[in-house]
Amino acid sequence: MHVVVGSGNPVKRRAVESVVARAWTVEGVSVPSDVAEQPRGHEETRTGAENRARAAYATSDDPESRLGVGIEGGVARVEGCSGLFLVNWAAATDGDRLSRATGPSFPLPDHVARRVGGGEELGPVMDDELGESDVKKRQGAAGVFTAGMVDRTASLSTGVAAALGPFVSEQYR
Numbered sequence: 001m002h003v004v005v006g007s008g009n010p011v012k013r014r015a016v017e018s019v020v021a022r023a024w025t026v027e028g029v030s031v032p033s034d035v036a037e038q039p040r041g042h043e044e045t046r047t048g049a050e051n052r053a054r055a056a057y058a059t060s061d062d063p064e065s066r067l068g069v070g071i072e073g074g075v076a077r078v079e080g081c082s083g084l085f086l087v088n089w090a091a092a093t094d095g096d097r098l099s100r101a102t103g104p105s106f107p108l109p110d111h112v113a114r115r116v117g118g119g120e121e122l123g124p125v126m127d128d129e130l131g132e133s134d135v136k137k138r139q140g141a142a143g144v145f146t147a148g149m150v151d152r153t154a155s156l157s158t159g160v161a162a163a164l165g166p167f168v169s170e171q172y173r
């Protein structure tokens, strides 16, 4: 199986590599998400993942058996909880079926939530708050907000595995 991941961010490619069997090949390809750079709410975030999965699948007409995978990060409110959460959705398609799933949600600290809630993008806000660059391509907000217990690759991998489930588990047949 060959998996095309719809992103140029190596963190997302690695999240897929970390869960697929080693016999599978994985490549990352930049594709449009067709949603805002900073998706807001579950629906927009999920749509970004779906668009990336379909676009990734379509980048190749290789007859080899392949899957397209899309991963999208977003911020969302959770009913009954105050504050803003970092969420992620993953989608996978074989050109026919499309599955989707979420990874973990992380509560954003108030000072970050205020800025992102006010319209800024989480990536640049994280860089600014930490005085670092490209946090989103390294430990990610997940790594920062868990003091390294879970980095962004690990946090995205569970949603990817859940979205791949229908293509690998016989229970969905």
Ligand SMILES: O=P(O)(O)OP(=O)(O)OP(=O)(O)OC[C@H]1O[C@@H](n2cnc3c(O)ncnc32)[C@H](O)[C@@H]1O
Residues within 6 Å of the ligand: 006, 007, 008, 009, 012, 037, 038, 039, 071, 072, 073, 074, 086, 121, 122, 123, 124, 126, 135, 136, 137, 139, 140, 141, 142, 152
């Ligand atoms: O190249 P792409 O695939 O777009 O990868 P990305 O890192 O920009 O990831 P997303 O577009 O899925 O994320 C949407 C926004 O949320 C930000 N974001 C998401 N997860 C993050 C994390 O763990 N750390 C820092 N920023 C994050 C990111 O900077 C974007 O502005």
Ligand SMILES: [Mg+2]
Residues within 6 Å of the ligand: 037
């Ligand atoms: Mg992006």
